[in-house]
Each structure stands twice: as structure tokens, then as C-alpha cells.
Amino acid sequence: MALVGAGPGDPDLLTLKAARLLASAEVVVHDALVGDGVLALIPESAERIDVGKRPGRPTLQEMISALLVELGHQGKRVVRLKGGDPFVFGRGGEEAEALAAAGVPFEIVPGITSSVAAPAAAGIPVTHRGVSAAVTVVTGHRRAGEPDVDWRSLAKVGGTIVVLMGVSQRASIAGELMAGGLAATTPVATIESATTEAQVVGRWTLAELAAADVHSPAVIVIGAVAAFEFTSVPSSLSALIATAD
Numbered sequence: 392m393a394l395v396g397a398g399p400g401d402p403d404l405l406t407l408k409a410a411r412l413l414a415s416a417e418v419v420v421h422d423a424l425v426g427d428g429v430l431a432l433i434p435e436s437a438e439r440i441d442v443g444k445r446p447g448r449p450t451l452q453e454m455i456s457a458l459l460v461e462l463g464h465q466g467k468r469v470v471r472l473k474g475g476d477p478f479v480f481g482r483g484g485e486e487a488e489a490l491a492a493a494g495v496p497f498e499i500v501p502g503i504t505s506s507v508a509a510p511a512a513a514g515i516p517v518t519h520r521g522v523s524a525a526v527t528v529v530t531g532h533r534r535a536g537e538p539d540v541d542w543r544s545l546a547k548v549g550g551t552i553v554v555l556m557g558v559s560q561r562a563s564i565a566g567e568l569m570a571g572g573l574a575a576t577t578p579v580a581t582i583e584s585a586t587t588e589a590q591v592v593g594r595w596t597l598a599e600l601a602a603a604d605v606h607s608p609a610v611i612v613i614g615a616v617a618a619f620e621f622t623s624v625p626s627s628l629s630a631l632i633a634t635a636d
């Protein structure tokens with residue numbers, strides 16, 4: 392059994408280890424966010440089980456964990472394929488916990504997380520000398536019964552904020568960050584379906600984020616680095632970087 396990160400979408404961003412495990416898998420249990428190009432690498436002979444959680448078709452996490460334990464006990468070569476990295480908002484920890492409790496041996500194969508790959512695909516470095524010395528990766532998804540992110544405190548941390556699962560809450564996130572002290576003019580980038588043919592990059596200010604035309608799955612990058620695009624440096628930032636160096 393292997394809990395494998397599938398990367399952000401582009402099959403070329405799969406690790407060699409993930410590709411090797413996929414090629415010899417007997418069963419592949421995958422999420423909705425795993426890219427079609429990666430799914431195409433699953434051998435015909437392998438059983439493919441789609442447990443993707445989609446609107447209107449929730450799959451209980453407990454059922455997925457129970458399925459993995461059952462498959463593990465059967466001794467099959469199982470790849471549990473998850474978008475990005477399994478341990479970055481991927482609930483890989485819960486599955487690892489269930490497997491460990493059931494005595495099923497497993498390994499963890501990290502993947503390239505969308506929290507850095509999506510910004511990179513838009514030419515945005517999440518840290519940059521003289522501009523951003525920290526990056527906070529945070530979920531925008533509100534779950535009943537769990538404490539909400541303290542956005543106003545986050546606004547004071549400095550550096551880059553990368554929000555996953557934040558599209559539907561983008562208005563309140565922007566409002567809270569501004570209430571916490573972030574300037575309305577703070578650059579924001581949204582990267583939808585990063586590293587796939589459907590990739591769309593949007594550039595905004597924090598004040599514009601609430602009304603921004605953006606659709607899931609998307610990564611939201613908030614902070615000075617969000618103004619970067621590939622290797623060209625916006626003139627407002629070149630002065631800042633020159634001073635810092």
C-alpha cells in the first residue's frame with residue numbers, strides 16, 4: 392500500500408517513484424483532483440476506484456479509510472493516489488492513521504503540492520529575497536465544529552499567504568485580511584486548474600478579490616509576490632528588490 396501524491400495535474404510533475412508504483416499497481420484508489428494525464432498512466436490491468444468527493448456526491452472519509460484497510464488486508468499492490476501532496480490538506484494523515492491502526496504496512500510518497508506548483512505555474516515564487524521571507528499555506532474551507540482561521544492575525548504575520556479551497560469564501564477572507572491590516576492594494580493572484588490545459592491565471596488586488604471571476608479548483612496567492620509573472624519583475628517591485636540587495 393502506498394499513499395502517493397499525484398502532483399498538481401501535469402503528468403510530467405509526477406515523481407519517478409509515483410510513476411513506478413502506478414505502473415505496477417493492481418488497484419488504484421484516486422481522488423477527483425487527480426489530473427486526467429496522470430490517470431491515463433494507470434495500467435489497463437489495474438482496478439480503478441474513484442472515491443473523489445464532489446458536490447452532490449460526498450464520499451465519507453471513514454468509508455475511504457475502511458476501503459483502504461480492506462484492500463490492504465487482501466495483500467494487493469494498492470496505490471492510494473491523491474492530488475498534490477497527500478499530507479497537504481489531503482487527509483492523508485487520517486488514512487495513514489487508519490492503516491497503522493489496522494496493522495496494514497504502507498509507505499508515503501510525497502507529491503508536488505499545488506500550494507507551490509500553482510504559483511510557480513503563474514511565475515510566482517512564494518518566497519523571494521527582499522520581498523517575502525515567509526509563506527503561510529492555509530485552508531479557506533470552513534468545516535462545522537472546527538475553529539476558523541484567524542485571518543486578522545494572519546494579516547499581521549507578513550510574507551505570502553497561499554489559500555487552498557478558498558474560492559467560495561474569498562469575499563470574507565479578503566474582508567478579514569483587510570480588517571486585520573493588509574492594504575486593499577495588496578497584490579493577489581488566482582490560479583485555476585494549474586499545470587493543466589485549463590489553467591487560468593487572474594491578477595487582482597485584495598479589494599478586488601471578492602468580485603474576482605475565479606472558479607475551483609484554484610489557489611489564491613496574497614502578498615507582494617503575487618505581482619510577479621515569470622521572470623519579469625514589475626517595476627514597482629524592482630526598486631524594492633534593488634534596495635533589499
Ligand SMILES: C[S@@+](CC[C@H](N)C(=O)[O-])C[C@H]1O[C@@H](n2cnc3c(N)ncnc32)[C@H](O)[C@@H]1O
Binds near residue numbers: 479554
Ligand atoms: C483538498 S485540497 C488538496 C490539496 C493537495 N493535497 C495539494 O497538495 O495540492 C484541494 C485544493 O487544492 C487546490 N488545488 C489542487 N490542485 C490544484 C490545481 N491543479 N490548480 C489549482 N488549485 C489546485 C485547490 O485550492 C483545491 O481546492
